[in-house]
Amino acid sequence: MNFSPTKEQLMVRKMIKQFAHNEMKPIAQLTDEEARYPQETIDKLGKLGVMGMPMPKEYGGAESDYVAYAGAIEELSKVCSSTGLIVQTHVALCCWPILTFGTQEQKRKYLPDLVAGRKLGAFALTEANAGTDAAGLQTKAVDMGDHWVLNGTKAFLSAAGIADVYIVMAMTDKSKGTKGISAFIIEKGTPGFNRGKKEDKMGIRGSLMAEQIIKDCIIPKENLLGEVGKGFKVAMASLDVGRLGVACQALGIAQGAFDETVKYMKSRKQFGKSLDKFQALAFEMADMKTRLDCTRLLILNAADRRDKGLPCTTETAEAKLYASETAVYVTNKAVQFHGGYGYTKDYPVERMMRDAKITEIYEGTSEVMRMVISGDIFR
Amino acid sequence: MDVWVYAEQRNGELMSVAAELLGEGYRLSREIGDRKVCAVLVGGNVSHLIDELYAYGADKVYILEDPLLEKYTTDGYTKVIANAISEYKPEIFLFGATHIGRDLAPRIAARIDTGLTADSTSLAIDEQDKTLIQIKPAFGGNLMAKIICPVKRPQMTTVRPGVMKKKERDDQHKGELIKVPCNLDSSDINVEVVEVVITAKEQAFSADADIICAGGRGIGGTEGFEMLEQLAQKVGGVVGATRAATDAGWIDAACLIGQTGTTIKPKIYFACGISGAIQHVVGIEKSDIIIAINNDPDALIFSVADYGIVGDYKEIIPEIIAQWNLEG
Amino acid sequence: MKIIVCAKQVPDTTEVKIDKVKNTLIRDSAPSIMNYEDENALEEALRIKEQFPDSYITVISMGPPQAKDMLEECIAQGADEAILISDRELVGSDTWATSNVLAAGIRKLSGFDLILTGRQAIDGDTAQVGPQLAEKLGIPQVTYVKEVTVNDNEIIAKRTLENGYETLKLKTPCLLTVTRELNQPRYMTIKGIYNVKNQEIKVWNIKDINVDLTEVGLDASPTKVVESFVPTSKGKGTVIEADSAKEKVAILLEKLKEKHI
Numbered sequence: 001m002n003f004s005p006t007k008e009q010l011m012v013r014k015m016i017k018q019f020a021h022n023e024m025k026p027i028a029q030l031t032d033e034e035a036r037y038p039q040e041t042i043d044k045l046g047k048l049g050v051m052g053m054p055m056p057k058e059y060g061g062a063e064s065d066y067v068a069y070a071g072a073i074e075e076l077s078k079v080c081s082s083t084g085l086i087v088q089t090h091v092a093l094c095c096w097p098i099l100t101f102g103t104q105e106q107k108r109k110y111l112p113d114l115v116a117g118r119k120l121g122a123f124a125l126t127e128a129n130a131g132t133d134a135a136g137l138q139t140k141a142v143d144m145g146d147h148w149v150l151n152g153t154k155a156f157l158s159a160a161g162i163a164d165v166y167i168v169m170a171m172t173d174k175s176k177g178t179k180g181i182s183a184f185i186i187e188k189g190t191p192g193f194n195r196g197k198k199e200d201k202m203g204i205r206g207s208l209m210a211e212q213i214i215k216d217c218i219i220p221k222e223n224l225l226g227e228v229g230k231g232f233k234v235a236m237a238s239l240d241v242g243r244l245g246v247a248c249q250a251l252g253i254a255q256g257a258f259d260e261t262v263k264y265m266k267s268r269k270q271f272g273k274s275l276d277k278f279q280a281l282a283f284e285m286a287d288m289k290t291r292l293d294c295t296r297l298l299i300l301n302a303a304d305r306r307d308k309g310l311p312c313t314t315e316t317a318e319a320k321l322y323a324s325e326t327a328v329y330v331t332n333k334a335v336q337f338h339g340g341y342g343y344t345k346d347y348p349v350e351r352m353m354r355d356a357k358i359t360e361i362y363e364g365t366s367e368v369m370r371m372v373i374s375g376d377i378f379r
Numbered sequence: 380m381d382v383w384v385y386a387e388q389r390n391g392e393l394m395s396v397a398a399e400l401l402g403e404g405y406r407l408s409r410e411i412g413d414r415k416v417c418a419v420l421v422g423g424n425v426s427h428l429i430d431e432l433y434a435y436g437a438d439k440v441y442i443l444e445d446p447l448l449e450k451y452t453t454d455g456y457t458k459v460i461a462n463a464i465s466e467y468k469p470e471i472f473l474f475g476a477t478h479i480g481r482d483l484a485p486r487i488a489a490r491i492d493t494g495l496t497a498d499s500t501s502l503a504i505d506e507q508d509k510t511l512i513q514i515k516p517a518f519g520g521n522l523m524a525k526i527i528c529p530v531k532r533p534q535m536t537t538v539r540p541g542v543m544k545k546k547e548r549d550d551q552h553k554g555e556l557i558k559v560p561c562n563l564d565s566s567d568i569n570v571e572v573v574e575v576v577i578t579a580k581e582q583a584f585s586a587d588a589d590i591i592c593a594g595g596r597g598i599g600g601t602e603g604f605e606m607l608e609q610l611a612q613k614v615g616g617v618v619g620a621t622r623a624a625t626d627a628g629w630i631d632a633a634c635l636i637g638q639t640g641t642t643i644k645p646k647i648y649f650a651c652g653i654s655g656a657i658q659h660v661v662g663i664e665k666s667d668i669i670i671a672i673n674n675d676p677d678a679l680i681f682s683v684a685d686y687g688i689v690g691d692y693k694e695i696i697p698e699i700i701a702q703w704n705l706e707g
Numbered sequence: 708m709k710i711i712v713c714a715k716q717v718p719d720t721t722e723v724k725i726d727k728v729k730n731t732l733i734r735d736s737a738p739s740i741m742n743y744e745d746e747n748a749l750e751e752a753l754r755i756k757e758q759f760p761d762s763y764i765t766v767i768s769m770g771p772p773q774a775k776d777m778l779e780e781c782i783a784q785g786a787d788e789a790i791l792i793s794d795r796e797l798v799g800s801d802t803w804a805t806s807n808v809l810a811a812g813i814r815k816l817s818g819f820d821l822i823l824t825g826r827q828a829i830d831g832d833t834a835q836v837g838p839q840l841a842e843k844l845g846i847p848q849v850t851y852v853k854e855v856t857v858n859d860n861e862i863i864a865k866r867t868l869e870n871g872y873e874t875l876k877l878k879t880p881c882l883l884t885v886t887r888e889l890n891q892p893r894y895m896t897i898k899g900i901y902n903v904k905n906q907e908i909k910v911w912n913i914k915d916i917n918v919d920l921t922e923v924g925l926d927a928s929p930t931k932v933v934e935s936f937v938p939t940s941k942g943k944g945t946v947i948e949a950d951s952a953k954e955k956v957a958i959l960l961e962k963l964k965e966k967h968i
Contacts, residue, residue, distance in 0.1 A: 008900050011783055015895040049897035062897040267677070453838070453848055478868050482850040485802070485835035489842035494803060494929030497833035516938070518830055519720030522732050524935045531929040569847040570877045573863070577871040632888070633870065638832065641869075647963070656721065661938070668966065669944075670959065676946070685944035686962060688955045698956035 046117015077252025082206025088245025094121020423449030590616030597652025655680030744825025799925025
């Protein structure tokens with residue numbers, strides 16, 4: 001295992017850092033306050049090749065490694081975790097499954113635009129009554145011979161209504177449980193495929209989340225992604241990539257809050273000395289720093305295994321579990337160390353604290369991560 | 380073997396730095412001992428400036444006139460000045476570090492193969508070997524370098540405007556005039572000057588501005604600079620700014636003070652919302668009195684200020700405007 | 708159009724720290740970056756290439772081996788080729804010697820139409836290498852350029868003056884030194900970054916560019932830095948203490964009066 005970053009990994013991090021500082025930082029607070037989808041930022045990231053960075057060159061990607069990708073998501077999320085989420089969902093839950101499970105025609109049709117960021121991708125699994133328990137999916141797909149008809153309602157769908165290409169999980173055979181799930185590609189604008197109620201969220205407010213209503217939606221045969229009944233596999237494999245992204249997003253939020261706190265502690269004076277001179281606080285910062293680096297190593301391990309083609313489901317779950325809990329822990333402390341100011345919108349740490357929580361929930365809750373890890377222990 | 384000074388003129392008007400360099404050149408020439416300070420005057424029709432150069436201390440004026448020199452061009456000016464250097468062999472040649480001086484001096488130095496120091500802020504003559512000791516800021520003003528040019532001649536440097544002291548103007552003082560033939564052909568000049576545009580903002584910080592009211596990042600926007608403008612009007616000064624403020628577009632880049640902008644030495648310098656980065660401080664430290672207004676008690680500016688007020692400039696400045704009762 | 712960009716890797720002078728005991732600069736304290744205005748020069752070259760797609764951009768730099776990092780970033784931004792002139796003998800070169808090095812390096816290339824470089828580097832702030840290089844290559848120059856228009860072999864450049872600007876017209880080949888006003892440098896692209904490994908950064912020593920120690924290096928340099936020191940600050944003055952803004956200003960004006968201002 002190599003702990004030293006490659007030239008490319010360093011350059012990607014540097015480039016994203018510059019970009020985030022110049023283009024994202026000035027609007028991060030507004031993005032949150034107005035729950036405004038950062039369209040301009042996403043367009044710019046598309047032009048820079050970030051929206052499909054690990055995808056193959058033949059589809060316009062850079063074939064970057066996942067360690068570099070992890071660094072990119074972390075740097076984006078340090079400044080604006082909504083943007084970090086949008087990029088990672090697009091790459092992990094739309095580009096990646098099409099690349100991995102799609103036919104040649106599907107890849108040629110969808111990937112070039114997705115990779116270039118001209119089109120945005122989304123992933124629809126969760127429903128009102130089925131999240132962690134995917135066997136309870138109620139969205140149905142019926143084979144009508146020369147086409148499919150889908151009906152159902154998806155919940156908490158990131159980029160609903162904004163995205164152009166959706167990977168949608170639907171039951172093709174309810175009796176088979178998760179083995180009766182199939183994956184479909186649905187394009188924006190398909191009749192009967194509409195956004196429902198928008199959610200008013202606690203955090204990551206720049207990333208739009210809503211219901212998506214699927215009513216008598218006619219889908220061409222060739223839009224089945226992978227085989228019939230293999231949709232759960234598509235979803236789980238994609239979520240492995242997604243969880244790596246969420247881990248990086250969580251690390252970014254935590255590191256961002258930590259950096260803000262270091263800056264604040266150096267400048268804020270109480271009892272005649274700056275906060276960093278109080279050992280009780282400084283020691284807590286030492287603990288946080290250690291947790292951050294621990295998280296980074298877990299992510300590095302998961303990403304490195306992915307780059308090498310090794311199994312990484314458990315490693316990714318560990319990274320996501322630890323990263324998201326670290327994010328909640330560090331941002332909570334960051335607000336605490338900022339005192340009353342930390343509770344105001346004059347400092348970004350309150351936003352980071354709100355943003356952190358979701359990382360323990362989506363793309364598999366911490367409980368699901370523990371199921372995955374313990375399942376591997378007691379296999 | 381004299382000390383030469385480039386008497387930069389634009390549109391037939393002498394730049395302030397020319398007189399400053401004559402003052403410094405005069406001092407240096409006497410320090411070497413029994414040398415002359417000479418002004419080098421180049422242009423299309425500039426003989427009306429000769430008396431002014433004498434008045435500021437020139438012992439000699441070398442005049443290089445040609446219709447082709449009406450407008451400044453690197454090519455034309457380099458050729459005639461380089462030829463004059465080869466002919467008369469000055470010991471030292473000083474240029475103002477203006478946009479033109481910094482365009483011209485390196486081109487000349489390269490043509491005659493001598494050394495050139497940029498942006499000197501202090502000059503002296505070595506007591507032993509009589510060479511020119513040049514002090515200039517480097518690393519954004521974090522470091523000062525002492526530079527010599529031991530072998531090649533002339534010893535050339537550009538000098539920051541506003542740093543050197545003019546001699547008292549003496550209109551009785553006269554010197555010797557030397558007309559240098561130019562032998563210039565239009566084929567010597569490869570750049571065509573299409574137009575020269577003077578924008579409304581005149582150079583705000585001549586050495587003559589007695590009071591400068593400057594703002595930095597802490598000013599926060601254009602409204603803050605309007606307040607500084609009011610202060611400047613009240614106290615009879617001009618407005619200046621730091622890089623952070625000009626980069627943000629709150630005020631014209633011509634108002635930039637510091638390492639990459641203008642060096643100033645007013646009687647009073649108001650530094651409002653300025654953190655005091657070294658790049659800025661290097662341009663203001665010759666001010667007689669620096670008054671810092673900043674809401675951060677730890678701002679570096681307080682370590683160079685004569686008087687500091689910790690507080691919000693939005694409260695302090697209106698008070699100064701209300702209470703100001705000093706003469707001029 | 709063949710475009711050459713001259714770039715320098717410099718310490719970020721806004722981050723330089725001073726050793727307060729030894730009163731010297733801690734050079735390692737500042738990260739190495741590409742000189743800001745050289746970034747603008749590269750950006751302009753890239754824009755010209757967008758206008759004339761058959762253009763070819765070569766970035767050339769003199770510096771220590773680690774300046775390769777900067778050149779790799781230039782490739783990642785879209786430069787076609789990058790050359791580092793690096794040799795222990797070059798240490799201590801002043802601007803005269805540096806322009807000799809760059810001129811020799813450029814002569815080794817197969818011609819050029821336009822040379823772009825930053826007005827000055829933030830470490831030395833001399834603004835001399837550009838004009839000296841133009842002189843040594845025998846081509847016209849425009850310094851302090853804030854706007855460029857290219858029409859085939861004719862360049863129209865706006866050059867900033869202290870109180871305005873002038874518009875100049877000249878023919879290629881020529882050299883322009885540019886300011887930060889000129890443009891907003893672009894970011895590296897991900898593809899560019901992953902393309903770096905396919906682009907070898909050429910490293911030339913003084914033999915490769917056919918110069919000798921009468922032209923380059925410390926001994927050949929006409930100017931010598933004999934000493935460097937940290938400037939002394941004016942020293943801390945008085946912070947005026949009072950309860951209200953009104954009182955503080957009153958005290959200040961009283962103090963100014965005492966000084967007979």
